[in-house]
Amino acid sequence: MNPTRKIPRPPFGAHRAPAARPTVTPLRRRPVAAAVPIRPPVPSDALLDAVRLRLAESGAPPSAPEVAAAVRATSPSLDGDSVLDAVRAVRSELVGAGPLEELLRAPEVTDVLVNGPEEIWVDRGAGLRRETSVRFPDPEAVRHLAHRLATVAGRRLDDARPWVDGRLPDGTRLHAVLPPIAAGCTHISLRISRPQPFTLAELVEARAVPRAGAELLRAIVRARLSYLVSGGTGAGKTTFLAALLGLVGRGERIVIAEDSAELRPDHPHVVRLQSRPPNQEGAGELTLRDLVRQALRMRPDRVVVGEVRGAEVLDLLAALNTGHEGGCGTVHANAAADVPARLEALGSMAGMGRLALHSQLQSALDLVVHLVRDPRTGRRRVAEVHTLDRSTGGITVTSPAVTFGSDDSVACGPGWDRLLRLCNARGVPITWGSR
The missing domain is CATH 1.10.10 (Arc Repressor Mutant, subunit A)
Known part of the structure; x- marks a missing residue:
């Protein structure tokens, strides 16, 4: 039924003369269609x-x-x-984001992926699902959107540099790849950032952190222990690290170095440094390693590297070995036990010897906090906390201090005593847990 059609109504006052009323044929009721989101x-x-x-x-x-x-x-x-x-x-x-604008505004959407004009996938917190209500006219429209978003993010995207990794003004993380690097069509990946960062209490309510684990994490931050947050892609490392940085004392100064500005902790004194790719002439590049060096000259109380994935690992370890306690960052790893090997590989790319890197690592880093994501339910959670120890050959190994089960159970491991000693040495006793 046409929603704009109007049923004829008797003139005003016709109720006083029933005989003069026009005969109105009743309309058949048609089934009401399900509500469909209105899109521009x-x-x-x-x-x-x-x-x-x-x-x-x-x-x-x-x-x-x-x-x-x-x-x-x-x-x-x-x-x-x-x-x-x-x-x-x-x-x-x-x-804006064209046909994707309504998806990005939906509060439950966390990721939007475009593989082609009619192949759009959306994650609403329970894994990726194909979106059938949104499409682009043709592949050129997808490429045009990628170019516009890259310009808004202040990044370069063209045939000479056919990929971009940036941050939109509203906090959404943008990654796009042009053909021929992307086969067939431009690929766009958008990760939506929450306007307000999660607090640790909210992560507890979402079952990302057990209540007993929240108490332990607060003690780790108060004790100014140095740590890395590890996990796979999409495990929630950045969200979790921002929540921990929100626990830092309000009188401390946090200096963050990132490739794209993602960390937005709820803290009154945060300085954020962002790297910059080279221009068309190949000049003007500012690497993450440059930013870490500058961060050390800005009177930081906490030095934070958004993601350790290159030669900047050397400068971070050097900073943590020169009195900058409480430094932290994130790193991609399949398990907490794999972090030393991962850092060794990154250090070798920068020309640092194996034993030299492990020696720096043992004195600079205290803990590894590992996150996992259940591929079936999409739930992200803290899985374990490891301490670092020296093996007989001088190589750094990790030892599980606390393991958190998917049912919120907590179990202490061989590294628990070392974690207690680290916190007690900083005047922050932990009152729960035992071997």
Whole structure:
């Protein structure tokens, strides 16, 4: 049934003369269709070009009032509701994420992946599911969106550098790859950042951290122990690290070095440094290693490396060995026991010998906190806390101090006594747990 059709009504006052009422044939009731999310219509190329031209001629920014004025001037026949729909659609194409805009605004969505014009996958907290209600007109539209998002993120994306890793103004992490690196079509990966960082209490409520584990983590932060958060891709390392940094004393200064600004801890004194790729002439690059060196000159109380994945591991270990207690970062690893080997591989890429790196590692790092993600349910949680020890050959090995089960159980391991000694030495006793 056409929702705009109106059923004829008797004139005002007809109730006083029943005989004069017109006969109205009852309409058959039709089944009501299920509610479908309302999405802004895709604007025509002519409307987009006209709005772009008017904004360019006037020099006005693509704000909602300016776009609305341009739409009214371009299409004066549109009514009020149509103008609002057109403004939302045009702005999503000019400065937003186009067809993906509504998905990015949904509070339950954590990831949006585009593999092609009609192949879009969404993670709403329970694993990836294919999205059938959103599509692009053609592969060129996907490439155009990737270029626009890269420009908004202040990054370069072209045939000479066919990939980009950046951060959008709203905190969404962007990664895109152009053909021929990506076979067939441009690939876009968007990871939505929560406007407000998770607190440790919220992670406990979400069963990402057991309540007993939260008490232990607070003690680790208060004791200014140095640690790395390890885990696979999508395990929640950045979210978890931001929650721990929110526990740092309000009188301390946190300096963060990252490739893309992802860490946003709830703390009043945070300095964030972001690396920069080279320009078209190959100059102007600022690496993560450069940022770590600069961070050490900024009077930090806590030095944080968003993700250790290159030669910056040397500068981080050097910083933690020169009195900068409580430093931390994240690293990709399949298990906490694999972290020393992972750091050894990164150090060898920077030309540091095996024994030299392990010697630095043993005196710089205190703990490894490992996170896992259940592939069936999508649940992310803290799995174990390891301490670091020296083997007979001088190689660093980890020892499990605490293991957290998927049922929130807690078990202490061989490294528990060392963890107690580390905290007690800093004046932060731990009152629970036993061997």
